[in-house]
Amino acid sequence: MKKPKENNGNVTLKEVAAVLGVSTMTVSRAINDKPNVDALTKKKILDTAKKMGYTPNLVAKSLVSSKTYTIGVVIPEISHSFFPEVVKGIQEEANKKNYQIFLTNTSDDFETEKKVIDALRAKRVDGILVSSSQTKEDVGYYQKIIASGLPLVFFDRCFENIGASCIGVNDFSASQQITEHLINRGYKRIGYLSGPRKVSIGKERFGGYVAAMNQHGLEIDDRWVIENGFNEAGGYHAMGKLLTLPEKARPNAVAAVNDPVAFGAMDAIREAGLKVPDDIAIVGFTNDIRAGLVASPLTTVHQPAYEVGKKAASKLIKTIEDRTERVENVQLITKLIIRKSCGS
Amino acid sequence: MKKPKENNGNVTLKEVAAVLGVSTMTVSRAINDKPNVDALTKKKILDTAKKMGYTPNLVAKSLVSSKTYTIGVVIPEISHSFFPEVVKGIQEEANKKNYQIFLTNTSDDFETEKKVIDALRAKRVDGILVSSSQTKEDVGYYQKIIASGLPLVFFDRCFENIGASCIGVNDFSASQQITEHLINRGYKRIGYLSGPRKVSIGKERFGGYVAAMNQHGLEIDDRWVIENGFNEAGGYHAMGKLLTLPEKARPNAVAAVNDPVAFGAMDAIREAGLKVPDDIAIVGFTNDIRAGLVASPLTTVHQPAYEVGKKAASKLIKTIEDRTERVENVQLITKLIIRKSCGS
DNA sequence: CTTCGCTATGTTAGCGATAACATATCGTTC
DNA sequence: GAACGATATGTTATCGCTAACATAGCGAAG
Numbered sequence: 001m002k003k004p005k006e007n008n009g010n011v012t013l014k015e016v017a018a019v020l021g022v023s024t025m026t027v028s029r030a031i032n033d034k035p036n037v038d039a040l041t042k043k044k045i046l047d048t049a050k051k052m053g054y055t056p057n058l059v060a061k062s063l064v065s066s067k068t069y070t071i072g073v074v075i076p077e078i079s080h081s082f083f084p085e086v087v088k089g090i091q092e093e094a095n096k097k098n099y100q101i102f103l104t105n106t107s108d109d110f111e112t113e114k115k116v117i118d119a120l121r122a123k124r125v126d127g128i129l130v131s132s133s134q135t136k137e138d139v140g141y142y143q144k145i146i147a148s149g150l151p152l153v154f155f156d157r158c159f160e161n162i163g164a165s166c167i168g169v170n171d172f173s174a175s176q177q178i179t180e181h182l183i184n185r186g187y188k189r190i191g192y193l194s195g196p197r198k199v200s201i202g203k204e205r206f207g208g209y210v211a212a213m214n215q216h217g218l219e220i221d222d223r224w225v226i227e228n229g230f231n232e233a234g235g236y237h238a239m240g241k242l243l244t245l246p247e248k249a250r251p252n253a254v255a256a257v258n259d260p261v262a263f264g265a266m267d268a269i270r271e272a273g274l275k276v277p278d279d280i281a282i283v284g285f286t287n288d289i290r291a292g293l294v295a296s297p298l299t300t301v302h303q304p305a306y307e308v309g310k311k312a313a314s315k316l317i318k319t320i321e322d323r324t325e326r327v328e329n330v331q332l333i334t335k336l337i338i339r340k341s342c343g344s
Numbered sequence: 345m346k347k348p349k350e351n352n353g354n355v356t357l358k359e360v361a362a363v364l365g366v367s368t369m370t371v372s373r374a375i376n377d378k379p380n381v382d383a384l385t386k387k388k389i390l391d392t393a394k395k396m397g398y399t400p401n402l403v404a405k406s407l408v409s410s411k412t413y414t415i416g417v418v419i420p421e422i423s424h425s426f427f428p429e430v431v432k433g434i435q436e437e438a439n440k441k442n443y444q445i446f447l448t449n450t451s452d453d454f455e456t457e458k459k460v461i462d463a464l465r466a467k468r469v470d471g472i473l474v475s476s477s478q479t480k481e482d483v484g485y486y487q488k489i490i491a492s493g494l495p496l497v498f499f500d501r502c503f504e505n506i507g508a509s510c511i512g513v514n515d516f517s518a519s520q521q522i523t524e525h526l527i528n529r530g531y532k533r534i535g536y537l538s539g540p541r542k543v544s545i546g547k548e549r550f551g552g553y554v555a556a557m558n559q560h561g562l563e564i565d566d567r568w569v570i571e572n573g574f575n576e577a578g579g580y581h582a583m584g585k586l587l588t589l590p591e592k593a594r595p596n597a598v599a600a601v602n603d604p605v606a607f608g609a610m611d612a613i614r615e616a617g618l619k620v621p622d623d624i625a626i627v628g629f630t631n632d633i634r635a636g637l638v639a640s641p642l643t644t645v646h647q648p649a650y651e652v653g654k655k656a657a658s659k660l661i662k663t664i665e666d667r668t669e670r671v672e673n674v675q676l677i678t679k680l681i682i683r684k685s686c687g688s
Numbered sequence: 689c690t691t692c693g694c695t696a697t698g699t700t701a702g703c704g705a706t707a708a709c710a711t712a713t714c715g716t717t718c
Numbered sequence: 719g720a721a722c723g724a725t726a727t728g729t730t731a732t733c734g735c736t737a738a739c740a741t742a743g744c745g746a747a748g
Contacts, residue, residue: 036727056705060733061705116439289425356735405736408736
């Protein structure tokens with residue numbers, strides 16, 4: 001025989017008010033530190049609220065205010081070491097501003113991505129932070145989202161000219177730079193292990209590679225460019241395919257779209273009984289936590305993951321809190337990290 | 345001159361109803377696929393709802409149902425490679441059951457932990473998943489949470505006999521096992537780089553080490569056990585301290601509470617001009633993504649991170665949906681991974 | 689052809705909180 | 719001491735949705 005109303009054991013304003021014989025408004029005012037509450041009343045309210053274990057119901061508050069202090073984060077793959085760092089940056093910035101984050105993982109699948117975003121909308125997040133699995137082909141979906149007025153900031157992988165801010169790096173020029181590094185080392189036959197080019201980073205990084213090759217008058221054999229996934233397995237298969245070419249038709253250096261792909265490729269190279277960098281030199285992109293540790297430490301591009309997250313969150317929150325905040329495309333500084341995989 | 349009511353551009357049931365000249369209840373029923381709606385009416389409603397871009401407001405729904413389909417996840421450090429894997433497991437399980445997750449990072453600080461949990465409660469999550477920074481000293485806080493009826497499942501780091509389920513591994517016996525492995529290799533002077541022992545994993549793993557030493561009649565010099573943080577910096581400092589001992593007073597092998605600590609220790613060893621395992625052998629715990637890659641590949645204990653996450657989420661959701669679900673302490677299988685850092 | 693009972697639909701109230709307006713109380717001021 | 723303004727408190731309506739109850743319409747059964 002307990003109280004008939006259960007409510008998950010949560011105490012409401014009304015219950016606190018009833019105990020003290022005051023109105024709920026007075027309790028609300030006291031708890032929210034609003035003016036016009038007698039000091040003594042306020043003290044009594046705060047005391048009993050605490051004694052009763054009152055916790056404000058933000059769901060109800062959100063319904064009134066149309067504000068949830070929640071942002072959705074949409075990420076392709078939490079296991080790729082770049083993203084936990086980004087998430088950490090987002091997390092810290094968001095927490096500082098009293099926002100919570102909904103973390104969702106899309107496994108780089110666009111259908112999943114749309115589904116989770118719909119779920120986030122239904123939960124009325126104040127805005128979303130997206131690293132999309134698809135930034136080149138189907139722009140319609142995001143155009144609609146942006147048109148609907150939901151604040152949105154992209155990070156890492158950007159849509160261009162779509163009316164949303166993006167925080168990332170200059171993938172084109174960083175990729176060009178690292179390819180040039182290989183060229184300066186004397187390599188001329190350079191292949192490319194690409195990720196899906198329907199994603200901005202896939203396209204941009206590939207573009208940087210092409211630009212560097214062209215600029216130096218080097219030829220790109222069609223068979224040297226292999227497109228596959230953004231992960232180890234993708235790199236492993238792509239390199240496997242390259243290795244089916246007869247030795248003299250093969251590149252003796254490859255640039256990979258990111259570090260996981262480079263690691264997968266290294267495995268394939270090793271399994272073929274070849275050595276990095278002696279037989280095939282390789283460079284990556286990201287500066288994964290493992291990059292300096294693998295058998296042949298990987299030359300790569302450092303991306304400031306934590307800062308990307310922090311900046312993205314901060315931009316989103318600014319956009320949420322001031323709708324006139326301007327759209328901007330931020331490119332943070334990358335750094336070439338030279339290790340041994342490109343020949344010493 | 346747009347419509348006066350803005351509402352963030354979101355369409356409501358009422359608006360859809362108004363367009364069709366039916367009541368909101370009919371629309372609600374149609375959209376939620378409830379019985380007693382004429383097929384034709386339903387079709388018309390669904391069509392106009394879609395045309396108008398209606399998205400249900402789950403905030404309002406939650407207020408009515410006291411159910412948010414949201415779970416809070418509290419982890420100490422997203423950068424430690426164990427946790428992203430756990431989060432991935434949680435994520436996938438939760439998504440399958442239509443829950444969203446709030447991810448929060450505590451930086452292993454108990455005050456932050458309490459603060460984020462309060463925030464999660466205020467947002468009325470249906471339950472929380474916690475890897476606490478504090479599982480041995482201040483039990484009061486969690487006792488209160490559990491008593492309040494909020495479903496709670498611990499993972500990785502457990503409180504015992506507190507009335508909440510916990511999903512982890514048998515830290516004691518795994519630690520005992522890996523210490524024994526060192527002993528079997530012939531090491532007798534074995535030190536221990538501990539994490540905070542106010543946390544279950546800190547205490548249990550240390551206990552396993554002590555048990556193995558005792559069982560083999562080996563002495564533990566007080567100066568060989570150093571307590572510091574759970575991360576690289578902690579291991580670096582702890583090992584630095586060990587290295588201040590004169591060489592003959594030093595252990596020639598150490599067990600670390602986890603892999604990041606082992607990595608930090610390895611750095612300190614290298615900086616001191618010593619070699620692993622020749623001068624000092626070392627073993628870790630976790631099987632961090634880097635464990636096989638470092639200069640002296642680390643012998644360690646593999647923990648099934650993904651499964652821990654999946655199981656924890658599944659247990660929590662069961663507990664949420666059926667309050668009679670019994671409390672249980674699940675210990676998943678670990679595996680000793682032998683590499684070179686313990687001598688070959 | 690009345691009555692029962694089913695289906696389709698509508699109305700009301702309430703989830704917990706707050707904004708906006710209304711009222712009460714009290715000390716000042718002239 | 720009447721009138722005013724400030725402060726403290728209460729009342730009402732509303733956010734978007736749904737449970738619960740109410741009603742209308744229509745075919746089947748007697």
